[in-house]
Amino acid sequence: MVEDCVFCKIIREELPSYSVFDDGDYIAFLDIRPMNPGHTLVVPKLHYRWVWDVPEAGRYFETVTRVAKALQKTMKTEWIAADVAGMGVAHAHIHLIPRFPQDGHGEFVNGRNVKTIPAEEMKAIAETIRKWLLTSAVDQRMGGSLRE
Structure with a gap:
C-alpha cells in the first residue's frame, strides 16, 4: 500500500467510507462525489496504479460484475455506466x-454534475447494496446463481 493514497487509507480504515463490499482482495464503496445515487468505486485492496496492472483481472471483473448487478437491483435501473479513467x-x-432517465447527464456522464446526497441517505444506500450482496452470496453458496 502507498502511504498517501486516498484509497489505501480507506482500505486501511484510516479514512471513513460507505463500504458495500469487501472480499479480502477487492473493496467497493460509494463515491463521496457521486454522479448519481449509488455511484460506486470497485478497488483492488493491493495498490496498483492502473486497472491493467491488476494480476487477476478476471477476478477483478467478476467482482465489478457482481457489484454492478447489485446496483441494477437495488437502484432499480438496468443502466450502469462503467468508467475506467x-x-x-x-x-x-x-x-x-x-443511470436514470432525466438524471441531468445526457448520453454521457458529466463529471461536473456531482449530486449532493445527505450522509444519512448515503448510509442507507450503502446498507441496501451491502445487504443485497450478502444475500446473493448466500444464494450462491447454496448452489444458486447470482440473483436475477
Missing part, C-alpha cells in the same frame, strides 16, 4: 454509476 486517484479503480 485512471485519473483523480492513482490507484486502480472502476466507477459504476447507476
Whole structure:
C-alpha cells in the first residue's frame, strides 16, 4: 500500500467510507462525489496504479460484475455506466454509476454534475447494496446463481 493514497487509507480504515463490499482482495464503496445515487468505486485492496496492472483481472471483473448487478437491483435501473479513467486517484479503480432517465447527464456522464446526497441517505444506500450482496452470496453458496 502507498502511504498517501486516498484509497489505501480507506482500505486501511484510516479514512471513513460507505463500504458495500469487501472480499479480502477487492473493496467497493460509494463515491463521496457521486454522479448519481449509488455511484460506486470497485478497488483492488493491493495498490496498483492502473486497472491493467491488476494480476487477476478476471477476478477483478467478476467482482465489478457482481457489484454492478447489485446496483441494477437495488437502484432499480438496468443502466450502469462503467468508467475506467485512471485519473483523480492513482490507484486502480472502476466507477459504476447507476443511470436514470432525466438524471441531468445526457448520453454521457458529466463529471461536473456531482449530486449532493445527505450522509444519512448515503448510509442507507450503502446498507441496501451491502445487504443485497450478502444475500446473493448466500444464494450462491447454496448452489444458486447470482440473483436475477
